[in-house]
Amino acid sequence: MNELIVSSVYPPTGNLLEALIHISNEVFSMEKLPFVQMKNISSMVRRIKILTSLFEEIQETSSAARLPPSSILCLAELSCVIQKVKLLIEICKEGSSLWNLMQTELISNQFHALIKEMDNALDILPLRLLNVTVDTKEQVELLHKQAKRADLFIDPRDIQKREEILQLMATNCDRKSKNKGLIDFERVKQSFNSIGLRTSLDYEEEISKLETQAEKQAGTGGLIAVSNINSLISLISLSKTAIWEEEHLMNKQNLKQTVSINVLPDQSSSCYSLVSDIPDELRCPISLDLIRDPVIVASGHTYDRNSIAQWINSGHHTCPKSGQRLIHMALIPNYALKSLIQQWCEDNNIPITEFKSTPSDSESSSSKIKKYDKAVDYISATKASTDAVKMTAEFLVGKLATGSPDIQRQAAYELRLLAKSGMDNRRIIAESGAIPFLMTLLGSHDPRIQENAVTALLNLSIHENNKILIMSAGAIDSLIGVLQSGKTMEARGNAAAAIFSLSVIDEYKVIIGARTKAIPALVGLLKDGTTAGKRDAAIALFNLAVYDANRQSIVLAGAVSLLIDLLMDDKAGITDDSLAVLALVLGCNEGLQALRKSRILVPLLVDLLRFGTSKGKDHSITLLLGLCKDSGEEIAGRLLMNPRSIPSLQSLAADGSLRARRKADALLRLLNRCCFQSQ
Numbered sequence: 001m002n003e004l005i006v007s008s009v010y011p012p013t014g015n016l017l018e019a020l021i022h023i024s025n026e027v028f029s030m031e032k033l034p035f036v037q038m039k040n041i042s043s044m045v046r047r048i049k050i051l052t053s054l055f056e057e058i059q060e061t062s063s064a065a066r067l068p069p070s071s072i073l074c075l076a077e078l079s080c081v082i083q084k085v086k087l088l089i090e091i092c093k094e095g096s097s098l099w100n101l102m103q104t105e106l107i108s109n110q111f112h113a114l115i116k117e118m119d120n121a122l123d124i125l126p127l128r129l130l131n132v133t134v135d136t137k138e139q140v141e142l143l144h145k146q147a148k149r150a151d152l153f154i155d156p157r158d159i160q161k162r163e164e165i166l167q168l169m170a171t172n173c174d175r176k177s178k179n180k181g182l183i184d185f186e187r188v189k190q191s192f193n194s195i196g197l198r199t200s201l202d203y204e205e206e207i208s209k210l211e212t213q214a215e216k217q218a219g220t221g222g223l224i225a226v227s228n229i230n231s232l233i234s235l236i237s238l239s240k241t242a243i244w245e246e247e248h249l250m251n252k253q254n255l256k257q258t259v260s261i262n263v264l265p266d267q268s269s270s271c272y273s274l275v276s277d278i279p280d281e282l283r284c285p286i287s288l289d290l291i292r293d294p295v296i297v298a299s300g301h302t303y304d305r306n307s308i309a310q311w312i313n314s315g316h317h318t319c320p321k322s323g324q325r326l327i328h329m330a331l332i333p334n335y336a337l338k339s340l341i342q343q344w345c346e347d348n349n350i351p352i353t354e355f356k357s358t359p360s361d362s363e364s365s366s367s368k369i370k371k372y373d374k375a376v377d378y379i380s381a382t383k384a385s386t387d388a389v390k391m392t393a394e395f396l397v398g399k400l401a402t403g404s405p406d407i408q409r410q411a412a413y414e415l416r417l418l419a420k421s422g423m424d425n426r427r428i429i430a431e432s433g434a435i436p437f438l439m440t441l442l443g444s445h446d447p448r449i450q451e452n453a454v455t456a457l458l459n460l461s462i463h464e465n466n467k468i469l470i471m472s473a474g475a476i477d478s479l480i481g482v483l484q485s486g487k488t489m490e491a492r493g494n495a496a497a498a499i500f501s502l503s504v505i506d507e508y509k510v511i512i513g514a515r516t517k518a519i520p521a522l523v524g525l526l527k528d529g530t531t532a533g534k535r536d537a538a539i540a541l542f543n544l545a546v547y548d549a550n551r552q553s554i555v556l557a558g559a560v561s562l563l564i565d566l567l568m569d570d571k572a573g574i575t576d577d578s579l580a581v582l583a584l585v586l587g588c589n590e591g592l593q594a595l596r597k598s599r600i601l602v603p604l605l606v607d608l609l610r611f612g613t614s615k616g617k618d619h620s621i622t623l624l625l626g627l628c629k630d631s632g633e634e635i636a637g638r639l640l641m642n643p644r645s646i647p648s649l650q651s652l653a654a655d656g657s658l659r660a661r662r663k664a665d666a667l668l669r670l671l672n673r674c675c676f677q678s679q
Contacts, residue, residue, distance in 0.1 A: 016072070019654060020079050024052040027086050035091045035196040036100045039155045040111040041092065044085055047118065047147070050139050051078065054132060061131040063606050070124045076672075077121035083113055083665055087658060096209035097195040098232050101165060104158045110154045119147035153544050164191045188239045202624045204314065205241040207233055230323055237311075237320065238286070282341055285321045286311060291341060293361035294334040298326040300332050326464075339487040389425055392418065393432040400437040405446055412441060419459035426463040435460065435473050440480040447487035454482050455494045461501040471508060476515065483522040493533030496525055501541035509543065512552035523557040531571065538563070539576040545584035560585065560594040567604050573613070579619035586626045595626060602638045607650040617656055621649075628670055636674040646671070 012649075028045045056073075058067070088110055092100055100107060122144040127137050183375055192198075197206055210233050217225040284304035286289045293305040299319035303311075316324050342349075349555040396418070399411035415434055419426050434456070441453035457475065460466045476499075483495035497520070504511050512518050522544075525537040535631055541559060544550045563578040583592030595601060601623075627635040639645045646668075651665035 016075055016079065017055055019650070020055045020075060020082065020295060021052060021059065021084060022080065023082050024048050024055065027082060028052070028087065028094070028524075030089060030495070032093070033089070034097065034100070035194065035372040036104070036158055036161075037099055037107055037111070037155065038090050039087055040108060040153060044089075044111060044114070047143055048082060048085065049114075050124065050143050051082075053136055054140050057132040058130060058134055068126050068129050070126055070566045071130065071534065074121050074125040077124075078118065078298065079120060080665055080669065081114055081117045083661065084117075084500060087662060088114065090658060094209075096198065096206060096213050096232075097650050098165065098206060099210060099213050101158060101195060101250055102232075105154060108152060108154045112150065115147050115150045119144065119150075122147065144272060161191065161194055165232075165235075169235050169245070181422070185239060188235075192236070192239065200240060203236055207236055207240075208315075210236070220496055222383055234320070238288070244551070279344070282337075282344060291337065292606065294337040294341065296334050298512075299324045302337055341535065386424065386428065389428045390432065393425075393434065395428045397429075397432045397434045397437060398488065400434065403442075405449065408441065408444075409446060409449045409452065411455055412415075413488075414471065416452045416456040416459060419456050423463055425459050426466060428461065430460055430466045430469055435466070435469050435475070437469075439473055439475040439478050442475070442482050447491070449485050450482060451491040451494070454479065454486070458494045458498040458501065461498055467502050467505055467508070470504060471511070476502070476512060480515055480518050483525065484517055489530050489533055492525055493529060495534045496522060496529075496533065496536035496540045500536060500543055503543040505539065506547070509550065513544050513547055513553060518555045519544065519550065519559075520557045523554070523559045526562050526566075527560065531573065533551060534566065535574045535577060538566075538574050538581060541583045542577065542584065545581055548587065549587040551585045554581070554674060555585055555588065555590040555594050560591065561598070563596055564601055564604070567608070568600075575608070576616045579608070579612075579616055583619045583622045583626075592626070594625070596632070596635060601629070602635060606645045606648055608654065609652055610644065614657060615662075617652060617659050621652060621656070621660050621667065623664050625667045625670075628667060629672075633674060636671055640671060 002173065024624050027048050033041055036149070041646050046048055046172065052385040055356055056077075058071075088107070092107065122140070125140075127140060130137075133437070164187075168191065177356055192203070197203055211230050214229040217229065240511075268437060273470075278290050284307050285301065286303055286307035289304070291304045295304050295305045295308060296302050297308060297319055299322050301319055301321045303320070308320075340628060359599050393415070396411045400415075412620050415429060415438070419429050436451045436462075438457050441449050442457075444450045457470060457479070461470055475604065479495045479502075482491055484492075486495060499512060501521070503512055519541070522537045525533050526541070529537060542556055545554055560582070563582050566578045581593065582591075586595060605620045605624050608616050611626075612620060624635075626632075628639065649664045649668050653661050653668060
């Protein structure tokens, strides 16, 4: 019976051994192993190398003699363990080094748990029945004994590195206080160097990884973790600016005071001491240097223009000081602070020219400023073009307010085109007062006026601040009206796209979902719309489904059966979007029951595991695992009866994304347990 159970879930011995050897070779041939958990990783790789010798010998002799069933079970369990090891090493390798360092105990426990899983698997390995060499048997037996005795190992070097980083974080948090919190950036550089952060590019990649980790933690409610990650981001951002930018500017002989003293020893040392005592309110929070060109961002904080432009240019949309999301990217000159800085420089006998570029370096400084300014659309626009757009927008808004239907139709069309390109144009059109008039035109009986108005609002909503203005104007009910019974399909589709754009902001997901007609109207477009309209409806439903309370409404509106049908509609081309919505509604009980009732969903998902896109495979395995868990024995039975399911899952467990591999492995184990229970 054991043999029957094993063969029903796991592949033939030859395929299993081939997969084991392949995954083992991948583990110990990994390049550039991480600088954290080095001892645990090297120890685990050594164990897998020994097991690989066993797998290779069994492969050579398995054709001559049939393996005992317990051996196959052991090999299958070892396959799961090695896949987990590979996944854990990849997480250490590809994830944030700083965050992994903070999680030293947790990751060390995971390695220890895998050693114990390996020990449990080897417990059922009948070595005496296997036709392998004496040396291999002795090595495996020794490995088994060591695994049994293995204790949790937490590398003291990692603990020491973490303590150093935590001390630096604490100093960074206190740096606003006078005469304390002074960061030793040479020490920071050494600490970061010990975990593999050695270049400016390494720092940038680490910031990106930390931001990704913060999003994950925020999604699971880890507020303390998010706060710690933000502190790490603050430290590394500051260090990047202080270490690498300072070195770069020093190489270009920018007139910082330290360089001036070294190059010109005949100057008085008082100049340096005075600059080193710059008041905190005159320092840029990013560079910690005297602000040269003070500008105010949307959060109300002031920065040096070059520093904040570089921050924005690197892809950040938050205030570095407060962490608040910037609702617009405008940099407004702070003339009051600029006057104070000039006065302070005069009072301390510091020539203002010292804080400007030298003539010899004016060309490179100018090009650098232009490069930074490209981060913000309106900065790169010339005053003449801005004035021209403003004049045009005001003229067209006037026509919307007082013109005849023909003139309104033409004005709405021109605003639609003007809002199609450039954040500058969208901002200026909104500032000209276009939104309330466009909202009024949504109720027009003229199909072209309505279509132009809703499309113009869609284009305007791409600007973050305009989202707030559109919602404040009460346009959401009018947009839902167009979505439900618009004069043209294009108008209905663009209304759905506008709702998607507005629902990017979390609080608007709640407001839109609370409108009783919004979700049914989107489901109606999903059923009757054009190909583009169905796609717009699907992505809008996805955004709304992120908020838990909206999922039940989506299910009750009949979206589940339509989304499943769209999985088979090649012409619609929204398979991945449909899967994404289904994966979210799976999270509510009504959605789970509706999905389990479908008789065609499981075979479709199995086929998508084989032939879908990478994203489609991720969503498909999420759905299958969710359907089989928590009283999902019937779905598990359907999967076991499908001859393509196990090979598809094994293929995904070997070659899928990190998330897909983890879930495929979990589903295989679940199916194995179900199979044992049924037997």
